[in-house]
Amino acid sequence: MSIFxxxxxxxxxxxxxxxxxxxxSNATRIFEQEIRDAENHLTKAKRDLTxxxxxxxxxxxxVDRIKREVTEHEGYAIQAMNKGDETLALxxxxxxxxxxxxxxxQQQALDSFTGSANRLKELVKKSERQVQEYKRQxxxxxxxxxxxxxxxxxxxxxxxxxxxxxxxxxxxxxxxxKQQSFDDKMKAAELLESENSDNSLAAQLKEAGIxxxxxxxxxxxxxxxxxxx
Amino acid sequence: xxxxxxxxxxxxxxxxxxxxxxxxxxxxxGEVDVLQVSVIGREELPIFVSVTDDQIxxxxxxxxxxxxxxxxxxxxxxxxxxxxxxxxxxxxSKIGDKYVIVGALSISSTYDDIEHELAVLNNNAIEIIDDMxxxxx
Numbered sequence: 353m354s355i356f357x358x359x360x361x362x363x364x365x366x367x368x369x370x371x372x373x374x375x376x377s378n379a380t381r382i383f384e385q386e387i388r389d390a391e392n393h394l395t396k397a398k399r400d401l402t403x404x405x406x407x408x409x410x411x412x413x414x415v416d417r418i419k420r421e422v423t424e425h426e427g428y429a430i431q432a433m434n435k436g437d438e439t440l441a442l443x444x445x446x447x448x449x450x451x452x453x454x455x456x457x458q459q460q461a462l463d464s465f466t467g468s469a470n471r472l473k474e475l476v477k478k479s480e481r482q483v484q485e486y487k488r489q490x491x492x493x494x495x496x497x498x499x500x501x502x503x504x505x506x507x508x509x510x511x512x513x514x515x516x517x518x519x520x521x522x523x524x525x526x527x528x529x530k531q532q533s534f535d536d537k538m539k540a541a542e543l544l545e546s547e548n549s550d551n552s553l554a555a556q557l558k559e560a561g562i563x564x565x566x567x568x569x570x571x572x573x574x575x576x577x578x579x580x581x
Numbered sequence: 582x583x584x585x586x587x588x589x590x591x592x593x594x595x596x597x598x599x600x601x602x603x604x605x606x607x608x609x610x611g612e613v614d615v616l617q618v619s620v621i622g623r624e625e626l627p628i629f630v631s632v633t634d635d636q637i638x639x640x641x642x643x644x645x646x647x648x649x650x651x652x653x654x655x656x657x658x659x660x661x662x663x664x665x666x667x668x669x670x671x672x673x674s675k676i677g678d679k680y681v682i683v684g685a686l687s688i689s690s691t692y693d694d695i696e697h698e699l700a701v702l703n704n705n706a707i708e709i710i711d712d713m714x715x716x717x718x
Contacts, residue, residue, distance in 0.1 A: 378643035495638070499640075501611065504611060505612065505613060505615050506615055507609025519645075520643055520644035521714055521717055524625075524711060527707060531620050
């Protein structure tokens with residue numbers, strides 16, 4: 353059964369009561385053990401792989417060396433034949449034959465090491481994927497457990513503080529009302545600010561003798577004089 | 582990362598948060614430590630933060646199953662599923678008989694990431710209650 357199904361079955365089965373474990377702690381331990389086992393396999397496979405790859409490199413070097421020696425001796429054999437020394441040429445040919453036998457053996461060893469190395473690389477990849485998968489599943493189990501425990505802590509906190517959870521609509525209304533009141537205050541403050549700046553502008557204009565002049569005694573007298581004329 | 586470090590960071594932010602929100606943090610002790618984060622002015626919808634081995638979970642309770650109009654439950658579920666992808670960073674879930682909105686962050690997230698997550702989650706929560714209120718009693 354997949355871990356998704358296990359968790360869903362547990363939740364549907366009514367294991368949502370506060371304090372009741374959704375996934376029993378055994379499951380978590382089994383997972384942790386499986387991860388450790390897989391990681392051990394992985395370490396061992398990687399160690400084996402290193403050894404095999406070293407042997408593979410050594411075999412490859414041997415094959416190359418033998419090939420070089422064969423070419424070299426082929427040159428000698430031709431030189432011996434050119435000099436008419438059949439006996440020497442035969443001795444060299446024997447040496448070449450031995451080298452070729454050795455080359456076949458080393459090539460077989462190399463092929464076998466290459467095969468092993470490839471198999472181990474596959475195994476390492478597979479184990480790594482498996483470890484990742486187990487870790488993902490463990491994380492799901494642990495998160496489910498953690499959410500459940502957190503929910504239990506939150507519920508306990510609410511019931512102990514006697515605070516009642518508001519309905520979603522009431523909460524929204526209250527938040528909106530607070531936001532509205534905040535916006536209103538901001539608007540009022542802006543309005544006040546602009547009025548103040550109007551006043552200060554008027555004062556500046558007056559000081560510069562622009563706009564409405566003050567009604568003072570002199571101006572009243574001037575007006576009366578003008579009426580009499 | 583643990584809830585105390587998050588609380589310290591959010592408290593030192595005060596009025597200087599990137600998001601313009603002011604956070605108030607209150608740790609709740611229990612088998613798992615939970616941090617109750619309230620956004621000033623929106624205390625009715627607190628965010629509960631808990632830290633597991635590999636993630637930081639931020640959860641806000643939206644409404645109870647008993648607040649859903651009985652005839653609207655399927656329609657509401659469909660709307661919620663349809664909203665799940667367009668809604669930035671958060672997803673819906675149900676814990677027990679409560680619908681929740683949840684955001685999960687990597688354990689290696691920065692404080693700025695966490696602050697951003699909390700702000701987005703809080704905005705999403707308000708918006709979604711507004712959008713779904715036709716299905717609620």
